[in-house]
Amino acid sequence: MLELTLIEGVSMKFAWIQAGSFLMGSPDSEIDRLDNEAQHKVIISKPFHLGIYEVTQKQYMAVMGNNPSEFKRGGGANGERRPVEKVSWHEASEFCLKASELTGRRLRLPSEAEWEYACRAGSVTQFNTGETLSSEQANHVGDFTLEQLREMSRDSDRAAKLLDGKMTSPVGSYPPNAWGLYDMHGNVFEWCADWYGEYARGGQRDPRGPDDGTMRVVRGGSWYTYPEFCRSAYRNGLAPERRYSDFGFRAALD
16 A cells, blocks of 8 residues: 655545556446446556545645535535545546645546546455445445335435435445445546547457546446445546536545
8 A cells, every 4th residue: 555645634545556557347248237247358568556545625724725525414524534525527527636646656637447447446346346236335325115216216306305414424434345436336426537438349459438528427426326326337428617515526646
C-alpha cells in the first residue's frame, strides 16, 4: 500500500494493482446482463495504483476548497469520511490535476478497463463477492423485500418513502475485495476516464474507450441502486457535467 500526502494531515491510500489479463464484460448466461457488456479479453500491460477508498469529502475539501456533497450528516470524522458526491466528471478530473500539482505525482481517473479489472480482483462472478451481493457486503438497495422493490417500481412516491434515510456510508464500512479495495460495489457510482461507447470487437490491450463522445463512463452502482446495477460488468454513460448525490469517484496513480 502507498500513502500519499495531499496537505498536512490529509492523505490518500493506494493499492498496488499488478498487470495482468481478464475477461471484461459478462457472459450471455449472466443474470441481468445488458447488451453493452459483450465479453472480451483485455490485457492490462502496466501495473498501477488505485485508491483503496472512494475520494472522501475531507480529501476533496483539502484539494478543491469546497464540498458539494449532499450527505454531510454526522459532521466531524464521520461526515468527512463519507465519499464526496454531486461532483461532475469535469470536477473529478480537476481534483486529480490539482492533487497532482500538490503531490508531484500523476493522479488521474482510472480507465474503464482498469476499473473493472480492479473491481473483479480475479473473480469471474457477477460480483467480486460471488453471485450475490447482500446489504452486509455493500451499501446498495439490497435490504428491501421483493414486494417492496415491486412497490418502488410501481410508485415513485412510495419509493421515496422507502428510501428515506438511505445515504452514503463512510468509506471502508464494508469488507474490501481480494485486492484490498473498498466499495467497488455500491456507495457511489464512480466516474471513469473513458468516453462511453460500445466495446471494440475482439481482444484489447489497455483499451481507453472511444476517441470522443457525449457521455463519460460510470461504474459500480450506489446506495440508491439495486444489486443488478452494482455488478462488476455493469456500465453506463452520463453527460460529464451531471452531478448527483450517488455519483463520486476514486483516483488512480501511475
